[in-house]
Amino acid sequence: GLTASAHLSIGVRGPAGPVARAVAAMPEAPFVTLTAGGYAVMAELRTKGIADLDRAIERVRCLPGVDVVDPLISTRHLKDPYLLAGEPAVTELDETDQLVLRELEADGRLPFAELAERVGLSAGAARARTLRLLDGGVAKVLALVRPELLGLGILCGFAVRVEGERDEVAARLAEREQVSFLSSCMGRADLVGTITVESLAAIRTAVEDMRAVKGVRAVESWVHLELVKERYEDPAAE
Template structure:
């Protein structure tokens, strides 16, 4: 069955977040005007956001954690406060054994412990369960491959990325108008940042319900180092996030599907993969925040000396 056009567009954006309308029109064999109208609807509704992000390593952010939160009350104010923490890059209201999950990114384990202590002090927070990320294998806004440390990153580079943090599909001309260099020079600078894995530009799907998609988080306990299981997971459809962790799980992932029934079938497939010993899942009911480290405001970048 052919996917609806909105889902096809999201698939293309997740392949190349800055793909042109003309190229999408060619691939999908749909009029350019239709592509433009549907993209505008996706962006204006908040279903999809295309943004740039600095490599966390470049910002001095080296500790990632997934935190499941159990609360004693159903308090949206508490949820919003947890989502609003500077170190929170992802926050979702969930079903299952916990009421909410957070992804935290900080400089080191000492800072992580301090943030967790702060969260435990919030009225209504009963318990936390924390997994430490060892390797994030798949995520829209994490560069693939090793970072190449730059000789320098100047104010023009920072401004270009800052603008792309607001609109990751901003044209080279519009960026040029702000930084006062030619569009070609803007493109060259951005390509260099991307090639060196200092910056990535990705499509983040924040409001799946508007396009009828369901999403679940999954924690797996696996045999051995899990390499073969992770390889098998990488080939499964609908995997939006995949990571190795230390904690009550060995592998964490997010899987999406067009319907709840299709999501259930994908969970059954994952449960049956060779090497999977145990699986726990939770449904993402509402995403409160999905925003990744994007500025020099708090984190410490590399010394440019």
């Protein structure tokens, strides 16, 4: 049900830390960082519809210390390690499905017997429910890996303006291994994303390669200095 999302570039008056923590306290904000670049704080919002997204952005604008909010409204997520590709085969969830998802969200390694006890089903029924949700494209279970433990200790955000066919440029960028997230958007840029690399030199190389891609008109980039929050879940569960 989280159908609307946006990337926020947030300028601040005074220290950026308190602003970042205030944004991170919002259940609609799964991702918040302190950054080096034109803006001191970057955040992602995900909500149930554009109206909710508009209200969440306005709440950010009204936070103490916020000077300016420049939103990029996502139109389509093209590459995201935490989202499934395509439309789900299962489109209706009952109350028991919601319970199963919330328990798996808290601990994706739950044995079926324990899951069954928590949601009031037999072990077989809990297994069948879970497999239906996984196979039906509603959910997936994965590890949230710290990039620095893989030798990929630096995250660089980027916004791209495109000339010509946006989908063609997006496809060329999405196939790059360093690009870990990519979304089409509306606002000052046509695409927004993240590069995950091992060094500042690798960022320079990746950004230069991006500028050389046919159809790329301009690239804006920033370095994520501190990950304040990365927690993807249903805001209604907060």
